[in-house]
Amino acid sequence: xxxxxxxxxxxxxxxxxxxxxxxxxxxxxxxxxxxxxxxxxxxxxxxxxxxxxxxxxxxxxxxxxxxxxxxxxxxxxxxxxxxx
Amino acid sequence: xxxxxxxxxxxxxxxxxxxxxxxxxxxxxxxxxxxxxxxxxxxxxxxxxxxxxxxxxxxxxxxxxxxxxxxxxxxxxxxxxxxxxxxxxxxxxxxxxxxxxxxxxxxxxxxxxxxxxxxxxxxxxxxxxxxxxxxxxxxxxxxxxxxxxxxxxxxxxxxxxxxxxxxxxxxxxxxxxxxxxxxxxxxxxxxxxxxxxxxxxx
Numbered sequence: 001x002x003x004x005x006x007x008x009x010x011x012x013x014x015x016x017x018x019x020x021x022x023x024x025x026x027x028x029x030x031x032x033x034x035x036x037x038x039x040x041x042x043x044x045x046x047x048x049x050x051x052x053x054x055x056x057x058x059x060x061x062x063x064x065x066x067x068x069x070x071x072x073x074x075x076x077x078x079x080x081x082x083x084x
Numbered sequence: 085x086x087x088x089x090x091x092x093x094x095x096x097x098x099x100x101x102x103x104x105x106x107x108x109x110x111x112x113x114x115x116x117x118x119x120x121x122x123x124x125x126x127x128x129x130x131x132x133x134x135x136x137x138x139x140x141x142x143x144x145x146x147x148x149x150x151x152x153x154x155x156x157x158x159x160x161x162x163x164x165x166x167x168x169x170x171x172x173x174x175x176x177x178x179x180x181x182x183x184x185x186x187x188x189x190x191x192x193x194x195x196x197x198x199x200x201x202x203x204x205x206x207x208x209x210x211x212x213x214x215x216x217x218x219x220x221x222x223x224x225x226x227x228x229x230x231x232x233x234x235x236x237x238x239x240x241x242x243x244x245x246x247x248x249x250x251x252x253x254x255x256x257x258x259x260x261x262x263x264x265x266x267x268x269x270x271x272x273x274x275x276x277x278x279x280x281x282x283x284x285x286x
Contacts, residue, residue: 051276062222
């Protein structure tokens with residue numbers, strides 16, 4: 001059986017992988033074209049793309065903040081010094 | 085019959101419920117970001133939020149002997165943090181109240197006509213409800229992130245929240261780019277499932 005990859009048609013897994021890249025603006029035009037082609041007929045890809053887009057939107061809206069590593073290390077040190 | 089009675093007696097005399105234990109050496113890695121987001125949405129000041137989180141950990145360590153194990157570690161830390169936040173506001177208000185001059189629309193007789201325009205809500209501005217919802221959303225996402233395996237959470241945070249470049253994350257964590265995308269895919273799928281259960285079904 002041939003395992004040669006099609007130029008235009010991609011698997012569902014590959015489409016999801018490209019969709020992830022799209023969320024971070026790291027998919028090439030060619031990849032986006034292939035994803036859009038698959039979106040025309042694949043329900044699973046369509047559903048994944050919709051959910052993935054929603055997650056990106058929610059993450060942007062939530063404006064989650066994290067403590068930097070330096071601050072975390074400082075906290076760890078203070079905790080350790082109190083523990084002893 | 086006797087066996088059942090024996091089990092009931094045992095249960096009454098000994099607490100068989102699995103007790104939660106404290107592990108202070110892992111607090112910073114596990115809860116610092118979650119507590120920080122929880123705090124910043126309530127105090128709106130990064131430095132104050134950092135201090136309050138630090139104080140919470142130290143207070144937790146101090147009163148660790150009082151921890152009965154009935155609540156989860158995180159819930160217990162949140163209850164300490166809530167008290168710290170209340171104390172913070174009490175402190176501010178006791179200082180602020182002394183120098184505050186209250187101004188209201190009723191005092192502005194000379195600017196008649198302006199007040200109505202000032203009071204109309206701007207539909208493009210975020211209202212209090214939106215802000216509150218976004219704060220809750222942030223906490224919900226943090227809760228879901230805590231359920232992920234550490235590596236997935238780390239990669240997702242670096243890529244999505246901190247906005248780091250793929251190449252830099254790969255170098256830092258010593259993984260290949262394709263490995264990174266697999267981890268991202270798993271993290272995103274798990275997060276979508278988690279948020280569907282904990283955010284959209286609320």
